[in-house]
Amino acid sequence: DARVTQTPRHKVTEMGQEVTMRCQPILGHNTVFWYRQTMMQGLELLAYFRNRAPLDDSGMPKDRFSAEMPDATLATLKIQPSEPRDSAVYFCASGLVGLAGGPLTYEQYFGPGTRLTVT
């Protein structure tokens, strides 16, 4: 049963600390997405990769957030330094698209999320 995994599931940290969230996409998928969900803003796209190359990270604060894919089985989202307003649930999703963008019925598979609380 292939699924996206995320660690940790919960993280409580103090303001100013570094936070690293990890995601293992479904084997064989070539796109990876990071989302943030809050009550106020809903689900927001932060960054995404295709074949491990970053395509767009305009959705996240550049000064403190960074997203990388060191290899095909691992995507990371790092916040340094963390702030209370970063408290949210962070989701990773993966999918498979072809060179031309793939079929219009393309599906993203979401992980269970990392609930981050910054005090």
Place this chain on the structure above:
Amino acid sequence: TQLLEQSPQFLSIQEGENLTVYCNSSSVFSSLQWYRQEPGEGPVLLVTVVTGGEVKKLKRLTFQFGDARKDSSLHITAAQTGDTGLYLCAGVKGSARQLTFGSGTQLTVLP
């Protein structure tokens, strides 16, 4: 700024009732998807609509895509307590098929 607005934001109904959730966009997307999310989990895809005017049925759920491909609706017939959850519409665009999510509708079906 939300490109996709959903209404209502909250909906509480009795089991057996019918309901409709709306998703309206200021943009045209290549396709539109509906997801359901349960507490502590990520969203799960229910359906993708592609063609203007398209209607898709998934058991008691009926999804419709507007003719101009800027709005969509989700209709649930004879709601059950298991339908409780957060319903999200999402516009699909771009070569990576990235998603822009709507504001969400929290549905509670009471026994």
